[in-house]
Amino acid sequence: MTFSVHRFDPPSFRPHRWRRGGHLQTLLAPRSSLRADDWKRLQQQIHSRKHRLPVSGGDTLVLHDDEPKTWQTNPRGSVLLLHGICGCHAADYMIRFSQRLLQIGIRTFRLDMRGCGESIELCRGITHAGRSEDVLASLQLIGQLTEDTSAPIGAIGTSLGGNQLLRAAGRVGAGLDDPPANWDRIGPLLAIAPPVDLQACSDHMESWTLRFYNRYFITQLLDRAKTTLQMREELGNLLDGPTPKTLRQFDRRITAPMAGFPDERAYYASSSANVVTQHISVPTMIVAAKDDPLVPVRSFTEIEARLPRPVRVLTMPTGGHHGFSQHDGTAWTDDLVAKLFNEAWP
Incomplete structure (x- = not known):
């Protein structure tokens, strides 16, 4: 049965007592719960690689591939992680998401976009909100690297990366871009605080x-x-x-x-992704906060009425711009990521 984002019950969110309002939620966003030594120990338990991905304009991207030790016997699924405007593969939220997914046996691919992270010396171009072709190229490569054709492929895009992800899915659905060869394996997709307009x-x-x-x-x-x-x-x-x-x-x-x-x-x-989101045909969840100081919530209310059935907008009463700091100092989006993919791929 195809996973439905509308039947998915998100984890409860109890906001941090002292980080009230969109600005504090944004500026005091949670950091990784793993200390550097703990992250190193986790990395020792996984098989990590780097892949170079040639894209248009002679540029080359870098994909950081972390494979859990259970992958060879149980290839549960893989998730592409896309960072925001000032991020890279080493951004705190990229590491947190990867950690949570690896712990439940899911392989992760953290992308360095054009001119970011380890791609910076390999690119004459820059990343921007419309680089959805780079998302599709990354999904294509992941399909080739994960040889089990029954293993699904998901994706998480944060902020600018979320717009790129939604634009990629929408343009494929509209017939504007050719889908990767493995498009039947794609989903669910998760876009967190994407600037869709x-x-x-x-x-x-x-x-x-x-x-x-x-x-x-x-x-x-x-x-x-x-x-x-x-x-x-x-x-x-x-x-x-x-x-x-x-x-x-x-x-x-x-x-x-x-x-x-x-x-x-x-x-x-x-x-802007909002011109094609009505054509998305794979299970997709868009997460927004009413008090996001950077992305007006009306961006989502204006597209919600014309979104197709596979897409759901989850608007939280607070959370800032990808803050979502909980009462214990952890990030609600970390729990959301783990629960979403754990239930989508039982």
Whole structure:
């Protein structure tokens, strides 16, 4: 029987007593429950590899493949993990999700997107919200690496990675992109706090009350862009002039020209997942928080009425932007990930 996200009962969420409201939930997001020594011990119990994945434009991505010791006798399933705008394979939530899935016998693949993590020296391009072709290429490779054709393949995308994931599934469903050869093995998909309407998010981020977030993201993104621009002399003047003050200014000056868009509005219109989510045909859960300070909750209420049956929007009353800090300091999304895939693949 096909797994239904609508019949799935999410774990209960009891918010942290002192981390109330979207800003505190976002800024004081949970960290890994594993100490460095514990993570090293867990890694000793799994078989880890790195795979290089050539993609368009001559770029190469790196997939970090962690295989539980039970895989050879019981290939339960594999999950692709996609990070957010400033993340990489080593982001705290990527490690936490991988840890929880490995503990229940699920193989994980943590992707370094273009210009991120260990892919940074292998790419002339940058990641952005519309890089759904990289998601499909990663799923294709995972299908080739996991030889048991009965073993399912899921995916989790956080923030920007969530938009990429939804866009990939929607474009396949709409017939705009060819599906990977293993598409019949795909699902469920989980998108956490995805910016599905980039224009709405950009408009929202123009608020002076969000200047701290703008400053943080721009600092991180400029550091990353400088490394990539060193390989592209034809774009070297993009960093000339005053530092961008908002994400919209950064997208106008850096993201759009580096990714081949005429301006930021064209980038937003082309890359937002909300224009194709109605075509998603695999079990998919979208998780949002009403008090997310970065992604307006109306982005999800506006698409919910036209979503197909395989897709469910789970809107939590609090949680911030992928914070979801519980009363004991752990992350509710860690419990959600473990329970979702444990029930989807009994």
